Amino acid sequence: MKVHKIDDVKFSVAEGDNQMHPLDRLGELHIAETGIVIREGESIYRISFPSLRSVEVVSNEPLRLRLTSKGFQLEMEGCRAERLWALRSLILPIINGDEKPKPGTKTLLILLGAGVKGVPHLASIMGLDENEVQAMLDDFNSEGIITDSMDMTQQALSLFTPSEKDFLVKLGVKC
Amino acid sequence: MTPYGFKSFAEVVAGLGKLTQLETAISKAIEQSKVPSQETRKFIKSQTPDQLRNVALFQFMKELFKDIGLGEMDVSRVDNFKLYLSFASSQVCEIYPKQNKKMTCYITSDALSRFFSEDLGLPADVSEIECCNKGSPTCIFEIGLQPLAVYQMVLDSVDRSIISSMIDGKSFDESINEMSLDKSEAEYRHSTLKRYHVIEEERVTEIGKTYHKYGGSLFNEEEDNFPPPWVEYSRIAGEIASTASFAEAVSETTDDSTEEINEKEVTSMTEEAKKSHSFAELIAKKVKEGEN
Numbered sequence: 001m002k003v004h005k006i007d008d009v010k011f012s013v014a015e016g017d018n019q020m021h022p023l024d025r026l027g028e029l030h031i032a033e034t035g036i037v038i039r040e041g042e043s044i045y046r047i048s049f050p051s052l053r054s055v056e057v058v059s060n061e062p063l064r065l066r067l068t069s070k071g072f073q074l075e076m077e078g079c080r081a082e083r084l085w086a087l088r089s090l091i092l093p094i095i096n097g098d099e100k101p102k103p104g105t106k107t108l109l110i111l112l113g114a115g116v117k118g119v120p121h122l123a124s125i126m127g128l129d130e131n132e133v134q135a136m137l138d139d140f141n142s143e144g145i146i147t148d149s150m151d152m153t154q155q156a157l158s159l160f161t162p163s164e165k166d167f168l169v170k171l172g173v174k175c
Numbered sequence: 176m177t178p179y180g181f182k183s184f185a186e187v188v189a190g191l192g193k194l195t196q197l198e199t200a201i202s203k204a205i206e207q208s209k210v211p212s213q214e215t216r217k218f219i220k221s222q223t224p225d226q227l228r229n230v231a232l233f234q235f236m237k238e239l240f241k242d243i244g245l246g247e248m249d250v251s252r253v254d255n256f257k258l259y260l261s262f263a264s265s266q267v268c269e270i271y272p273k274q275n276k277k278m279t280c281y282i283t284s285d286a287l288s289r290f291f292s293e294d295l296g297l298p299a300d301v302s303e304i305e306c307c308n309k310g311s312p313t314c315i316f317e318i319g320l321q322p323l324a325v326y327q328m329v330l331d332s333v334d335r336s337i338i339s340s341m342i343d344g345k346s347f348d349e350s351i352n353e354m355s356l357d358k359s360e361a362e363y364r365h366s367t368l369k370r371y372h373v374i375e376e377e378r379v380t381e382i383g384k385t386y387h388k389y390g391g392s393l394f395n396e397e398e399d400n401f402p403p404p405w406v407e408y409s410r411i412a413g414e415i416a417s418t419a420s421f422a423e424a425v426s427e428t429t430d431d432s433t434e435e436i437n438e439k440e441v442t443s444m445t446e447e448a449k450k451s452h453s454f455a456e457l458i459a460k461k462v463k464e465g466e467n
Binding site: 074114 | 445
């Protein structure tokens with residue numbers, strides 16, 4: 001199998017949705033024809049492209065990527081951020097995009113967090129009609145993203161990046 | 176299976192190399208392009224595509240993104256909290272084989288999101304909604320701006336005094352009389368506050384009250400006083416070009432970082448994860464080995 005080295009990386013792996021450990025392992029990140037490969041000393045691990053569900057940016061400074069696959073998550077930081085950004089851009093079209101929330105989701109949640117809960121106001125600010133906003137709120141509620149009193153749940157908070165959470169804290173949302 | 180219809184491993188590596196060059200240029204451009212808020216204010220106050228095209232910041236973005244290699248930028252629609260930008264002749268689309276009919280330009284979405292957030296101070300949610308690789312004549316990106324950030328940029332201390340006065344129970348006319356504003360300025364402020372849904376039917380709306388409550392505490396309210404980046408655009412363009420050339424040169428010299436590994440020595444993390452216990456054991460074993 002041919003592989004091409006992308007960068008030296010610090011990484012960590014967690015099973016399922018378990019909490020990630022600090023990035024305490026060192027390895028080399030490579031790309032192969034069918035997936036990405038991590039070499040850690042004598043051990044070589046492969047993650048195939050079709051098995052990947054998402055490639056998220058966990059933080060910008062330094063750039064940390066989280067790759068989620070069936071059954072595990074891998075987080076990594078490299079020496080050259082642009083190489084990891086490039087890998088993300090290469091992979092996303094292959095896996096049909098990132099798992100980011102539907103457009104407007106975060107804006108609506110931030111407005112709710114700020115205390116704007118009237119559907120007519122939310123609709124006028126977001127440029128949507130009231131039925132669309134109500135449908136989004138109903139979906140959020142049934143998916144467990146907001147409570148019956150339209151407060152954000154922990155599940156909602158998991159959609160935000162660390163810098164977005166800082167912003168929510170200023171609005172008085174407990175993160 | 177070769178990903179996304181790339182014909183060979185060499186094409187995958189070439190695609191990654193081109194994306195790395197673009198990312199290098201994007202990072203350099205964003206690092207050099209901080210825009211003072213008075214210029215951003217003119218940009219987001221534009222109400223039509225024609226108005227926006229005449230704003231200096233828009234013209235700067237057009238040049239910047241073209242020089243990075245992301246294509247010819249134009250605007251197709253402007254709303255209060257949304258912008259629709261199109262890109263034609265983008266190098267990004269050429270990286271990916273055409274046959275898959277998928278959206279491909281995540282790199283452009285990320286670049287726009289980073290530019291709005293880091294250089295304009297406006298958190299933005301960017302999504303590609305049409306793509307040349309999916310058969311559209313141009314790639315179109317929807318940029319959703321965070322309303323509270325837009326308010327912070329668009330409304331000034333006089334607007335805030337009007338809102339405060341109205342929350343205290345005065346009418347709009349009483350509020351502007353207190354501040355001795357002339358008629359044309361009063362009309363302008365009234366239309367701005369109405370346009371952004373801060374006042375409706377002569378009352379401060381829920382979002383207006385929210386903005387008043389948080390005031391300047393959410394974003395940096397200090398007016399920045401530095402020249403806009405287009406004052407020295409030729410230097411920025413030169414740095415972008417030399418950075419991209421350097422990245423290309425590095426990419427060419429790292430061709431020897433391709434090697435062959437024995438497939439039998441490779442562990443599939445996905446297969447191991449399916450056997451949940453053995454995967455846990457595998458990781459535990461590796462950690463233990465590392466400790467020893």
